[in-house]
Amino acid sequence: MNPYQQKKRWKYLLLSFAVVIASGSLLYTSYLVKNIAHSERTRAQVWAMSMRQLFNSDDNDFLQFTTSVRDSLTVPAIIVDEKGDVILSRGLDTTKTFINLPSDGNKKKYDPEYFKSELAYMKNQHEPIRLMVLGAPWKVYYKDSPLLTQLRLFPYIQLTVIAIFLLMAYTAFSSSRKSEQDQVWVGLAKETAHQLGTPISSLMAWIELMKEKFNAEDDVLVAEMENDVKRLEIVADRFSKIGSKPVLEEHAVYAVVKDFVDYFRVRVSKNIGFEMGGNPHLKAGLNVPLFDWVIENLLKNAVNAIDGKGSIKVEISGNKLKNQVFIDITDTGKGIPRSKFDTVFQPGYTTRKRGWGLGLSLTKRMIENYHNGQIFVKDSEVGKGTTFRIILKNTRDDKKAKS
Ligand SMILES: Nc1ncnc2c1ncn2[C@@H]1O[C@H](COP(=O)(O)OP(=O)(O)O)[C@@H](O)[C@H]1O
Ligand SMILES: [Mg+2]
Structure with a gap:
């Protein structure tokens, strides 16, 4: 198994492990929540029953008992009568349950809006507990305690x-x-x-x-x-350039690429036709030895991808608004499947028997780290061909900005 398949396998393994841990944690908490919710309902029921007893009798000892029940109840609750009017509440935000009305001589009153919204919330959360008080059907609404929330x-x-x-x-x-x-x-x-x-x-x-x-x-x-x-x-020079931060000089991209293509085309099979096109005036900061190396890698790959007859086209174009120069290298070779558009740039990835899989990874470094550019597979169709695109910064406007 090659290192990329292995890496992928590990990724999936770790991902499924993470999913197991996350769902385990969610399941366990939901189990806890269910248990606590159950015990909160029981407490609310006990409280409701004690309230019923309280309203239905006038036993003083019982009053004391209900007070202690009330204190043990952790869930906020509201009792409403058969018309839906609030009889009693507990555990609610007391700063909000009262409002000051200056017209009433600052007598404290319930804020009906607050109760309305609390009631609506409670109705949504739990079924009410029903109780008969003095022959009337009252309801106890309650919501989760802050702890449960x-x-x-x-x-x-x-x-x-x-x-x-x-x-x-x-x-x-x-x-x-x-x-x-x-x-x-x-x-x-x-x-x-x-x-x-x-x-x-x-x-x-x-x-x-x-x-x-x-x-x-x-x-x-x-x-x-x-x-x-x-x-x-030249080879030694390229290696020395990789070892140090190279100096970029402004060049017409077309001319530099054409020089290399002319050098290259006579050294490969006559079955492969070369074509150059595009705007010859666009300029960019280039380190020629390294940039030649980039073009060489891309052209070699294109040649390798072509089985028998085929053609390679190099086109220079630009985007004035974004200040970019595009170098598109298109071949009529075997193509790259969409799932491998990024993988081809990883070191060690190769489909060739004698390949090292370093060409594109090196190319990407030279474009990104040394030319501040971008390179990617712009288009590819298996069996039809591939276009690689390099994007460099058009230097023309850079100068304007500096001066
Ligand atoms: N123009 C292209 N057409 C089709 N496949 C390509 C092309 N360029 C690169 N590839 C794929 O990307 C792989 C990696 O390329 P590269 O990094 O240059 O390494 P190598 O050339 O040693 O295989 C190649 O083996 C090939 O599968
Ligand atoms: Mg290669």
């Missing part, structure tokens, strides 16, 4: 807090892992450039000496050799 909310608050915590931990870990990867990547590139540097400059010197010694200024073999050494020098 909190308990109902508790699992959601708890799970939200845990989710936020996990998200933060994940972000912290993955960003530290990413910076570790960056260090390895950059370190290796620097070391490679450094190690290649010395033999390449010697080779250059040897070639010069050879030309002099054998009078081989125009010799084809020597020229080819010189070309290859120059190529090696």
Whole structure:
């Protein structure tokens, strides 16, 4: 199994584990809530019965008993008579149950609106408890105690807090892992450039000496050799650029891309046609050695995707409003399934027998980290072809802004 399938498997495993924990927590709390709600109803019933006794008799001892029952009742409740008028309430917000009416000489009165809204709320929550008092059918409405209300909310608050915590931990870990990867990547590139540097400059010197010694200024073999050494020098230069923050220079994107396409097209099979188009004037900040590398990776992938005859089209366009330059590379190759549009950029992902799966991941780094741009699969259809799009910042207006 490749590391990406493995990673996916782990993701699903962890996700299902999280779902099990969350639903377990919800189920258990709902079990607790049900039990407490049941016991609150029982208490409300006991209170209602004691009230009935109180109203139906005039036993003084009983009055004391009902007072202690009332104190043990934790649920807010309201008793209404058969017409729906409030007889008695308990456990409600007492600052709101009374209002001051200056017209009544500041005598305290019930606020009917408050009772109305409380009653409506209670009616919604629980079936009333019915009792007969002095031959009249009264009803006791009650609502959940504050404790129960909190308990109902508790699992959601708890799970939200845990989710936020996990998200933060994940972000912290993955960003530290990413910076570790960056260090390895950059370190290796620097070391490679450094190690290649010395033999390449010697080779250059040897070639010069050879030309002099054998009078081989125009010799084809020597020229080819010189070309290859120059190529090696470019490779070393690319690696050294990756190892340090490269300087961006303003270039016409079309010209830079065209130079590379012209260099590239003569080196691949004649079955593949190349086409360049678009706006030749758009400019962007480029580091040419690295940008060539990007184009090379994309063109190589396009060539690899084409089986037999096909064509590759490179188009430069722009969005004036957003100050962007687009470079679209379209091939008529095997295409990429939609589910893999992001995956192709991950290091190690390859569908080629001899591939390393590093090309696009490196390309993405070079575009994002070194050119402050974006790259993505713009379009692709399996069996028909693919378009990769690079977005760079158009520098023309940048300058205006600075001056
Ligand atoms: N133009 C394209 N058309 C179809 N598939 C592509 C194209 N470019 C990239 N891919 C897919 O993305 C994978 C990763 O590409 P890359 O990172 O360059 O690694 P490699 O070329 O070594 O496989 C390729 O193996 C291929 O499956
Ligand atoms: Mg590749």
